[in-house]
Amino acid sequence: MHIDGLTTIVGVFGAPIMHTASPAMHNAAFEALGMNWVYLAFHVDPQHLRTALQGAREMGLVGLNLTVPHKILALDCLDEIDPEARKVGAVNTIVIEKDKTRGFNTDGSGFLKAVKEDFNLSIKGKRVLVLGAGGAGRGIAVKCALDGAAKVFVANRTLAKIEPIAREIASTKSEFQSLALTVDAIQKVIHEVDLVVNATSVGLKEGDSLGLGAELFSPRQHVYDTIYRPAETQLLQVAESAGAKVANGLSMLLHQGARAFEIWTKRKAPLAVMRRALRAAIYGDKS
Numbered sequence: 001m002h003i004d005g006l007t008t009i010v011g012v013f014g015a016p017i018m019h020t021a022s023p024a025m026h027n028a029a030f031e032a033l034g035m036n037w038v039y040l041a042f043h044v045d046p047q048h049l050r051t052a053l054q055g056a057r058e059m060g061l062v063g064l065n066l067t068v069p070h071k072i073l074a075l076d077c078l079d080e081i082d083p084e085a086r087k088v089g090a091v092n093t094i095v096i097e098k099d100k101t102r103g104f105n106t107d108g109s110g111f112l113k114a115v116k117e118d119f120n121l122s123i124k125g126k127r128v129l130v131l132g133a134g135g136a137g138r139g140i141a142v143k144c145a146l147d148g149a150a151k152v153f154v155a156n157r158t159l160a161k162i163e164p165i166a167r168e169i170a171s172t173k174s175e176f177q178s179l180a181l182t183v184d185a186i187q188k189v190i191h192e193v194d195l196v197v198n199a200t201s202v203g204l205k206e207g208d209s210l211g212l213g214a215e216l217f218s219p220r221q222h223v224y225d226t227i228y229r230p231a232e233t234q235l236l237q238v239a240e241s242a243g244a245k246v247a248n249g250l251s252m253l254l255h256q257g258a259r260a261f262e263i264w265t266k267r268k269a270p271l272a273v274m275r276r277a278l279r280a281a282i283y284g285d286k287s
């Protein structure tokens with residue numbers, strides 16, 4: 001990578017615990033297209049997000065990604081919010097122009113592309129169970145409803161966090177049902193659903209388990225885990241042992257990044273290059 005005075009900079013603002021593979025993916029894409037652009041990661045404390053955004057604009061950055069918790073805080077810090085980002089309640093991509101900042105959300109469209117690619121599944125008319133009601137869970141649940149899911153179930157440990165999702169989905173044609181994140185509650189509905197999505201952080205740590213057994217899954221189901229490290233969570237292992245089709249969150253990370261790339265650069269994202277860079281950064285693959 002060669003950085004000079006004419007280099008165009010995009011970045012990602014993350015919490016100090018941030019561990020992101022996005023720089024590898026975007027920098028590989030810039031290089032493949034011969035662009036003099038660079039993607040840099042910055043640790044930004046949530047309380048300094050507003051001033052950091054101001055600084056980014058003054059330093060001439062042209063765009064940003066945001067990680068948790070900045071995705072939600074940013075709604076109050078930008079000049080314009082794309083309607084979909086407003087609906088899903090989070091911004092993960094920012095375009096910085098001379099006179100204004102604009103926020104977008106590419107996680108939802110990244111998720112839809114991911115399940116299309118991994119399962120050849122379109123959400124329209126499907127029944128989806130989303131586990132988790134944090135930023136990722138909300139984005140996925142609302143995007144499924146916007147894309148014509150017949151029914152969306154959201155299960156969460158903290159029931160109150162499901163309320164804003166229920167309100168948003170009420171304005172779509174999808175049916176909605178909330179439930180507690182317990183085996184009892186889930187086993188009552190899981191046989192109805194085509195797609196189960198884990199959007200909780202359970203599975204990130206070795207030995208983490210949601211407690212869902214193989215008897216809950218069947219070969220007609222698709223199970224997507226937004227977690228990509230480890231590559232196979234306990235949920236995916238169990239679902240796969242029951243014959244369900246399974247995929248992890250790498251494809252969502254790739255497609256949200258590709259969409260962000262296209263928003264910033266107005267060029268088609270080199271998907272194969274980006275996927276290879278992500279796999280190398282996350283799994284150490286050299287293929």
Ligand code: ATR
Nearest residue numbers: 068132133134135136137157158161199200201202
């Ligand atoms: P993200 O933006 O990645 O979704 P988040 O907003 O912090 O991150 O959300 C984390 C999700 O994982 C939430 O649904 C959270 O449940 P609560 O809303 O009840 O906190 C869920 N989660 C985290 N740890 C959990 C655990 N040990 N058991 C069940 N759910 C858990």
